[in-house]
Amino acid sequence: MGLLSxxxxxxxxxxxxxxxxxxxxxxxxxxxxxxxxKLVPSVVMAVSVIFVLGVGNVIISLMRNIIPSKIRIIVQLxxxxxxxIIVDQVLKAFSYELSKELxxxxxxxxxxxxxxxxxEAFALGNGPWKSFLDGIGNxxxxxxxxxxxxxxxELFGSGTLFGIEIFGNPVEKSGLYAYGYENNGFMVxxxxxxxxxxxxxxxxxxxxxxxxxxN
Amino acid sequence: MGMKxxxxxxKEKYRGKKMxxxxxxxxxxxxxxxxxxxxxxxVKAADDLKRTMNIVILALVPxxxxxxxxxxxxxxxxxxxxxxxxxxxxxxxxxxxxxNFWLGAGKVIxxxxxxxxxxxxxxxxxxxIKGHEVEEGYLVTGMLVPLIVPIDIPLWMLAVAVVFGxxxxxxxxxxxxxxxxxxxxxxxxxxxxxxxxxxxxxxxxVHGAVERAGTADxxxxxxxxxxxxxxxxxxYSISDMFWGFIPGSVGETSKVLILLGAFILIFTKIGSWRIxxxxxxxxxxxxxxxxxxxxxxxxxxxxxxxGLMSVDFWQHLFIGSILFGAVYMxxxxxxxxxTNKGKWIYGFLIGFISIMIRxxxxxxxxxxxxxxxxxxxxxxxIDHYVVQANVKRRQKRLKLKAA
Numbered sequence: 176m177g178l179l180s181x182x183x184x185x186x187x188x189x190x191x192x193x194x195x196x197x198x199x200x201x202x203x204x205x206x207x208x209x210x211x212x213k214l215v216p217s218v219v220m221a222v223s224v225i226f227v228l229g230v231g232n233v234i235i236s237l238m239r240n241i242i243p244s245k246i247r248i249i250v251q252l253x254x255x256x257x258x259x260i261i262v263d264q265v266l267k268a269f270s271y272e273l274s275k276e277l278x279x280x281x282x283x284x285x286x287x288x289x290x291x292x293x294x295e296a297f298a299l300g301n302g303p304w305k306s307f308l309d310g311i312g313n314x315x316x317x318x319x320x321x322x323x324x325x326x327x328x329e330l331f332g333s334g335t336l337f338g339i340e341i342f343g344n345p346v347e348k349s350g351l352y353a354y355g356y357e358n359n360g361f362m363v364x365x366x367x368x369x370x371x372x373x374x375x376x377x378x379x380x381x382x383x384x385x386x387x388x389x390n
Numbered sequence: 391m392g393m394k395x396x397x398x399x400x401k402e403k404y405r406g407k408k409m410x411x412x413x414x415x416x417x418x419x420x421x422x423x424x425x426x427x428x429x430x431x432x433v434k435a436a437d438d439l440k441r442t443m444n445i446v447i448l449a450l451v452p453x454x455x456x457x458x459x460x461x462x463x464x465x466x467x468x469x470x471x472x473x474x475x476x477x478x479x480x481x482x483x484x485x486x487x488x489x490n491f492w493l494g495a496g497k498v499i500x501x502x503x504x505x506x507x508x509x510x511x512x513x514x515x516x517x518x519i520k521g522h523e524v525e526e527g528y529l530v531t532g533m534l535v536p537l538i539v540p541i542d543i544p545l546w547m548l549a550v551a552v553v554f555g556x557x558x559x560x561x562x563x564x565x566x567x568x569x570x571x572x573x574x575x576x577x578x579x580x581x582x583x584x585x586x587x588x589x590x591x592x593x594x595x596v597h598g599a600v601e602r603a604g605t606a607d608x609x610x611x612x613x614x615x616x617x618x619x620x621x622x623x624x625x626y627s628i629s630d631m632f633w634g635f636i637p638g639s640v641g642e643t644s645k646v647l648i649l650l651g652a653f654i655l656i657f658t659k660i661g662s663w664r665i666x667x668x669x670x671x672x673x674x675x676x677x678x679x680x681x682x683x684x685x686x687x688x689x690x691x692x693x694x695x696x697g698l699m700s701v702d703f704w705q706h707l708f709i710g711s712i713l714f715g716a717v718y719m720x721x722x723x724x725x726x727x728x729t730n731k732g733k734w735i736y737g738f739l740i741g742f743i744s745i746m747i748r749x750x751x752x753x754x755x756x757x758x759x760x761x762x763x764x765x766x767x768x769x770x771x772i773d774h775y776v777v778q779a780n781v782k783r784r785q786k787r788l789k790l791k792a793a
Contacts, residue, residue, distance in 0.1 A: 355544055355546070356546075357547070357585055357587075357588075359550075359584040359585070360583060360584050360585065360586055361580060361583040361584035362584070364583060370558060373558075373562075377562065
C-alpha cells in the first residue's frame with residue numbers, strides 16, 4: 176500500500192467495523208442517544224469528535240514521555256477541555272442555531288468515554304502518527320454510527336434528510352402524506368435511538384459470528 | 391390414506407429442509423402432531439402450548455364479538471346524539487342489529503386479519519431463518535392486538551407496530567417464552583408513542599369521528615376517562631359501563647364479558663387468579679387513597695386532578711381498561727412473575743401504578759399498559775427476591791435445628 180502500511184490502515188479501518196467504539200465497545204452511548212434525532216447535529220457531532228480525538232491523540236502522544244503518570248488524567252482532561260472549547264466557540268461563531276441545538280452535548284464531549292479511552296489506551300503508548308490514525312479511526316467509527324442512526328431517525332421521525340423533505344410535506348398533505356402516511360413520533364424519542372443502535376449491533380453480530388461473546 | 395397421513399409423509403420427506411418449519415407449522419395447525427415424547431415421560435398432561443393458547447383465544451372471542459357490535463352501535467349512537475336525540479342502549483332494540491354488525495365487522499375483521507397476517511409472516515420468516523419450529527406464541531398476541539387498539543387506527547400503522555412488537559418485543563430475546571415484555575402491549579406502546587394522534591384524544595374511539603371532525607356532522611368520541619380528566623360530566627351510567635355500551639378500544643368495553651373470560655381462564659387454570667385478584671386490589675387501594683385525599687379536602691374542585699380523584703374507588707374498575715389488562719395482559723405467563731408470592735406483589739403494583747398514572751398524567755389518559763410493561767420488567771427482580779427470601783428462611787430453620 177502506498178500511503179499507509181497495512182498496520183496503519185488497520186488503525187483506521189478496525190474501529191469502523193469490528194472494533195467499533197459504539198457497537199462493540201459500547202462507549203459514547205449517551206451522546207449517540209441525545210443528538211441523533213436529526214442528521215445535521217449528528218454530522219456536526221461526528222466532525223467535532225473527529226477533530227477533538229485526532230488532535231488530542233497527537234498532543235497526548237507528543238507529551239507522553241513528560242507527563243507524570245500520577246497526574247495524567249488531569250493533563251488529559253485539560254487537553255480535551257481546550258479542544259472542546261475551541262469547537263464550541265467555532266460553532267457559536269459560525270452556526271449559532273446549531274450550537275444551541277447541540278447545547279450541552281458539545282461540552283460533554285469532554286466526558287465522552289471514547290476520548291479518554293483512546294488517550295489512555297493508545298496515545299500514551301504510541302507515537303504521534305499512529306495515535307493520529309487511531310484517533311481519526313475511532314472518531315470515524317463513532318461518527319459512522321451517529322450518522323446511520325441519525326439517518327433512520329430523521330427519515331422516519333420527521334420525513335426529512337438534512338432538513339430536505341423526502342416524503343412530502345406533512346402539513347400540506349403532499350407526497351406520501353396524501354396517502355395517509357404519518358411520521359413516526361417514536362423515532363424522535365431517545366428510546367428509539369437505543370433500539371436502532373441495538374438493531375445495528377444485531378445485524379453486525381449476525382454477519383460476523385466472531386463478535387458474539389460466549390456466556 | 392387420508393390427508394393426515396399424506397401430510398405426515400411429506401413431513402418426513404422434507405425433514406431438515408429449509409422450509410420445513412413453515413410446513414410443520416401449517417401441519418400442526420391442522421392436525422395433532424404424530425410426534426411423541428422420546429424416553430421416559432415425567433409429566434402427563436393433555437394441555438400443550440397450542441391448547442393453552444386456544445383457550446385464551448376462546449376466552450377472548452366474546453369480547454371480539456361484542457366489540458364488533460359495539461363499534462357499530464357507538465357510531466350510530468354518536469350520530470344520533472349529535473342530532474340531539476337521547477340514545478338508550480337496549481340489547482335487541484339497537485345493539486344486536488345487522489347494521490351494527492356490518493359496520494363493526496367491516497372495521498374489526500381487517501384489524502384481526504392484519505394483526506394475524508403480519509405477525510405470522512414475521513414468525514414464519516424467523517422460524518425459517520433460525521431453523522426452529524414456528525411457535526404458537528403469536529396466536530394469542532394476534533387476537534389481543536385488535537382488541538386493544540382504537541377502531542379507526544389505519545391498518546398500515548397496525549402492520550408496522552406488529553412487525554416492531556414481534557421483532558423487538560419477542561424475537562430478539564429468543565422467541566416465544568423468552569420475551570421480557572408482553573408483545574401485545576409492546577405493540578400498543580409502539581402505536582401510542584409513534585402515532586399519538588391516532589391512539590388517544592376524544593376522536594379516535596368512535597368510528598367516523600376523525601373524518602367528521604370540523605364538519606357539520608361532527609360526532610364526539612370521548613371516553614369516560616377523557617371526560618373525567620377534563621372535569622366534565624360523564625354521560626354513561628354504571629350499568630352502561632358494566633355491560634359495555636361505551637366508547638373505548640375495540641374489545642375492552644364490556645366488563646361482564648371480560649369477567650366471563652376471567653372465569654374461563656381461572657377455571658382452566660391458565661390465567662393466574664392471584665394476579666387478577668391482586669391487580670384489582672391494587673387498583674382499589676390506590677382509588678381509596680385518592681378518595682381519601684379528596685374527602686380530607688387536600689385538593690379543591692379547581693384542581694386538574696379533582697375529576698379523576700373523586701371517582702368512587704370501585705368505579706375505577708369499570709372505566710378504562712384496568713379489568714381487561716388484569717385478566718388478559720397481566721396474566722401472560724411468560725412476562726409475569728413466576729412465584730406465588732411474587733404474583734401477589736406483581737399484580738398489586740400493576741393495579742396501584744395503573745390508577746396512579748391514570749389520575750396524575752393527563753398526557754396518558756390510561757396507564758394500564760404502561761404499568762403492566764413496567765412490572766413486566768420488574769417481574770424477574772421480584773421473583774429473585776422472593777426466592778432469596780425463601781432460601782434465607784430455610785437456612786435459618788436449618789441453623790435452628792442444628793443448634
